[in-house]
Amino acid sequence: MKERVVVFGDAIIAIILTIIVLELPIQTAANGVVDMYSLFRAVGIYFISFCFVANLWFQTGYAFNKIDQVKNKDLVVYLLLLFFLSLVPSATRLLIEDTTKQTLLIYGVLTLIVTFVMRRLIVALTGQSLKDAEQRKRRVNELNRQDLLSIGFRIVVLIFGLFYVRPALIIYLILPILAFLQNIVDREEDNLIATLDDEQQADYFQDRNQVWGNPMRRYSTLLRDSMKANGDHDPDRWKQIMSDWEGHINNEINERKQQLSSMNEHDKRRAENEIDRLEKQKQKMARQEAMTERRINSAKEMNDQLQNQSKKRH
Structure with a gap:
């Protein structure tokens, strides 16, 4: 069952990325010349969404890889996550067509919801993968602290974007890249921890x-x-x-x-x-x-x- 869930999620994510790139608008001037500024701005916003979705794929895939079977509760949360994630192409298109405070707010709220649901799913899967109660409690508490900072920072960026649209866009670009690097670090540390016994951990x-x-x-x-x-x-x-x-x-x-x-x-x-x-x-x-x-x-x-x-x- 786990394999079917993961394959289904991978297919949905691949479709989402395809839809985002297909909706990239290519505007032309009156003489037929491509508006390069609009094109590069659209590609930049697409890159933000691509990094966001790719980072979600990496994190959930790594979390699912640690467990043997998917619980019904986790399956429901994952399907809910895919539902909200499927709305990202539309929010991205709105942001590309008219980058205003309102469209940035819509994009920010949506990515905040997706991030929150994803992090709750990862905490649940991580807790399920750890057999030792003390280690599970320690790891879950650490993830909860990270999530509190991450969600809190996204709320701050959301409010910041109401006053400064372009700087907020840059922050939204940086966030998934930093999250991706953090996941690489966590995975590397997990490899170290796996070589230690319970007391050493x-x-x-x-x-x-x-x-x-x-x-x-x-x-x-x-x-x-x-x-x-x-x-x-x-x-x-x-x-x-x-x-x-x-x-x-x-x-x-x-x-x-x-x-x-x-x-x-x-x-x-x-x-x-x-x-x-x-x-x-x-x-x-x-x-x-x-x-x-x-x-x-x-x-x-x-x-x-x-x-x-x-x-x-x-």
């Missing part, structure tokens, strides 16, 4: 900001790694991250040990328990690093064997 989310230093460093590093041609098959790509994480743990242990002498008995016991937890986490990190090293060596040996066999054949 909990430790990672607890110490994520300390591991990366700051959110921008995490974003840029994961985005850069995702762009590498061999990113999905390089077993060595997380080695530096794990090393940084281990360094953070060592610093935490040393800081707590230095503070022990100035603590009262109650705080001292809590600090000792925390040190014990960090020491166990450090041991797990060492085992994880050893496993990664073995996978690297195994992959290199296999690659060498394949190269030797290829040389012998030639």
Whole structure:
């Protein structure tokens, strides 16, 4: 059933993109010359809608890929999403033909509704894909925070567009591109998390900001790694991250040990328990690093064997 739902959605999205491009108006002047300004403006607005729809396809497709079957509630929400999405070509045509505050408001409200329904669907599918209750709660809460910021920002842009039409159009162009990049980063981080066990995943989310230093460093590093041609098959790509994480743990242990002498008995016991937890986490990190090293060596040996066999054949 899941495959039929995904194929049906892909077909609808393909039709929507086709309709949008077919409705691009090509205006000509009195002498028959194409109005290049109107054409480029129309193509620009089409590009906004294309990025918006393509980003929705990517996000929903990735979310559906994590689950085994589609629940009836999620199916209803997905069909509702496709209904609102099918109205995007008409809103785009209105915006191209007459870019005014009213048409921008119609387009903004529609994309706001589509974004809200899509994000609720993704939260539901993500929650369904995670078996561990603690991890599911943490991930859902994180997605809810992201959605609150995203929907809130779109409402602000909607109000902003009532006063400044052209700057709002530029913002609507940037939003789906940023959302697409954010999804690439999330997917890359999911690949890292998948290599960790449940306890390590909990430790990672607890110490994520300390591991990366700051959110921008995490974003840029994961985005850069995702762009590498061999990113999905390089077993060595997380080695530096794990090393940084281990360094953070060592610093935490040393800081707590230095503070022990100035603590009262109650705080001292809590600090000792925390040190014990960090020491166990450090041991797990060492085992994880050893496993990664073995996978690297195994992959290199296999690659060498394949190269030797290829040389012998030639």
